[in-house]
Amino acid sequence: AQKVTQAQTEISVVEKEDVTLDCVYETRDTTYYLFWYKQPPSGELVFLIRRNSFDEQNEISGRYSWNFQKSTSSFNFTITASQVVDSAVYFCALSEGGWSNDYKLSFGAGTTVTVRA
Amino acid sequence: NAGVMQNPRHLVRRRGQEARLRCSPMKGHSHVYWYRQLPEEGLKFMVYLQKENIIDESGMPKERFSAEFPKEGPSILRIQQVVRGDSAAYFCASSVGLAGNEQFFGPGTRLTVL
Numbered sequence: 001a002q003k004v005t006q007a008q009t010e011i012s013v014v015e016k017e018d019v020t021l022d023c024v025y026e027t028r029d030t031t032y033y034l035f036w037y038k039q040p041p042s043g044e045l046v047f048l049i050r051r052n053s054f055d056e057q058n059e060i061s062g063r064y065s066w067n068f069q070k071s072t073s074s075f076n077f078t079i080t081a082s083q084v085v086d087s088a089v090y091f092c093a094l095s096e097g098g099w100s101n102d103y104k105l106s107f108g109a110g111t112t113v114t115v116r117a
Numbered sequence: 118n119a120g121v122m123q124n125p126r127h128l129v130r131r132r133g134q135e136a137r138l139r140c141s142p143m144k145g146h147s148h149v150y151w152y153r154q155l156p157e158e159g160l161k162f163m164v165y166l167q168k169e170n171i172i173d174e175s176g177m178p179k180e181r182f183s184a185e186f187p188k189e190g191p192s193i194l195r196i197q198q199v200v201r202g203d204s205a206a207y208f209c210a211s212s213v214g215l216a217g218n219e220q221f222f223g224p225g226t227r228l229t230v231l
Contacts, residue, residue: 043225043227044222044223044225047221050218103148103218104162104176105150105152105160106162107161109158110159
């Protein structure tokens with residue numbers, strides 16, 4: 001069963017527009033962790049943020065912000081005033097290692113963001 | 118402070134040959150994960166290892182694939198008798214092994230099977 005759903009396959013925006021990436025997750029664990037990773041065209045995976053299930057506080061880091069809502073099982077990601085360098089594939093991921101020692105990540109299918117100049 | 122290292126970065130094999138992918142975790146990390154990214158697809162978990170132990174191999178194909186993380190040296194993902202469908206990017210990640218700790222990824226090995 002799909003644990004992480006990123007319904008948006010591709011998003012294209014013009015520079016300086018805001019873009020929001022949706023992520024919906026599914027788990028029966030009460031303790032879990034959510035992540036966002038960025039994969040630029042060069043191919044490497046860059047860690048962006050981690051959130052645990054007990055911390056619903058939204059977070060802002062520069063032009064990036066994250067909105068975690070347990071009531072809707074969502075962990076959405078917004079890029080404000082997008083730039084061409086933001087063009088990448090963005091992955092949302094879930095780790096259910098709250099009770100076991102298995103910390104593997106379940107990834108969504110990814111959302112390709114293209115920012116046009 | 119070196120990150121996760123993977124080699125080779127690119128590997129070309131003919132059908133039926135063996136592929137060996139190496140991963141050296143970040144300093145201080147004792148947990149290693151392997152993920153596979155098939156063309157136009159997301160990342161899929163393959164195997165999770167600690168030193169000398171396989172913790173979870175639920176994502177590994179039942180045949181031809183094996184992984185190890187010896188006491189000394191890098192983690193190795195081995196694919197025997199490769200087929201064209203094995204062509205993918207293979208990523209290794211490492212962490213300190215605590216619940217919820219971020220996994221840091223290596224640059225990946227792009228395997229092409231001719």
